[in-house]
Amino acid sequence: MTSRTHADLVAAQSQSRSATSALAASWRRSMLKHGLDPADRRPPDRLSASELALRHQAMAGFLHVAGPQLDQLHDLVGLSGCNVLLTDAEGVVLDQRVLDGDAAQFREWGLWRGAVWSEAAQGTNGIGTCLAEGRQVTIHRDEHFHTRNTGLSCMDAPIWGPDGRLLAALDVSSARADQTERYNRLISAQVASTARAIEAMFFRSSFPQARIVLASDDPGEQSALLAVDKDDLAIGATRAARRVLGLEREGALRPRPAVDLLGRQGDLAGFDKAERAAVMRALARAEGNVSAAARALGVGRATLYRRMARLGITDHPGGLSQH
Template structure:
């Protein structure tokens, strides 16, 4: 009876023009756009083993850098009957952490590797709605679209790739019937923090030969990181940095001088900046020894001193 009333409630709210919350919007998408039935009790579809292996291979670098973060998150929530999941951008579960004692329940729910938890497939749920909206969400028990999912609570955060596009969702789902919304908020905060950490590590791994700079010191929910090559050109930026600096929202980044983006000003221009950078690097490698730096640059010591004076550099 309770399940039938839930299905009726979802159907009414989904079709009500006065329902304007984000949850109602998701229910409406599930019912009207995706044509789902809230009373449908079928488990989520699961990919065949070979297809899941192919997806994992395609996301090998992400899975590699995320693994320690998933382990750490699971260590924090495992005693409260939680399952930690990492999906791709389509909502397919690629990796998970779960206690043996809780595995049967989560497997029965379909919260398992290879399962499709997109909103298109399962209606409103933590993973699918997080990916559909591109934001952190908590879907608590009867906020789920399908009646078969109302026994779980799901806390999710998106993970953005080095190209500014959505690449994954991080999910913690609870099997406990006594899970409170207050406790969900604590877990949700930890999920968001872990998602940001994965995003930052993944960004660094995507630009192994670049210097990584913090593009903004303003407090925020995500790291604003900039990847800079050996010519001091910005060649990559996290989604947060793209937003802060007004760069392309997603896709390849048009190389720009990092100093221009970060608002660093000096009195030099053009080739003088490049020369100063080259002289500074040579001095640093020679630990300030002008003669050794001059030899490294292939110029005489006197010439080196003249250039240093013109460029406003000192030495010994």
């Protein structure tokens, strides 16, 4: 497809009322909302070193957590000529992993630290469209808005912050002419898995004193995590957990009893199992002495007896005693 033909196709689809695909919607946003020209061949804007340093500083904790995951992802895809990129919520590339032999090519494309790949700046592209729509996307070659980007294949997944807001995008880009859509699907699956891992690890690091529990038994909801404090109050929830439990979509979580949240979806058994294990450990360490176990748990003896009754603890291998 020639440069002019691609630009003409994008322009036609952007203004067609009958074009209803997600791709056409992104092209339409790029042209009509953001006023971009698909034939524009200028490279992406790049932040100055000082501007980029400020963004790094603001997200230092997140970048520290994400770094090892970027290394692992690049180990899997780097030898095939792929570039691994991590951006902020505005599409600015903050970190990357690329082989030295491929670096010059990707720098020429503008896929480099400090470059701005928002949809408002570059039109339909993996990073920008992922952030604009808050979902996993693959933008393959001539699906890009700008003709200059049609040599790229970009696989992206969003990363949500502990407050439920969009935090970053994880991208794997390839400029290989023989990059197939089938191979893109394999890479896309790995990108999504890595994005969820980064999201979960950053959530855990954001609540270092809390117990982290799964909010769902659904194997497809492994990123649905709750942070529970020492008083058994849920004080944090991932984006997935907020959706599963019907919590506020964004912002600080209003503390509430974890058993209330988990009980609403029939997940109390898993929570009780953890509490029962904690009580049994305390009793074992106290050699069956309920008073000593209660002191170790920081509760009164009567409170511990009530919890034991609720949890079905009526005996202990070492025998129970009150004193």
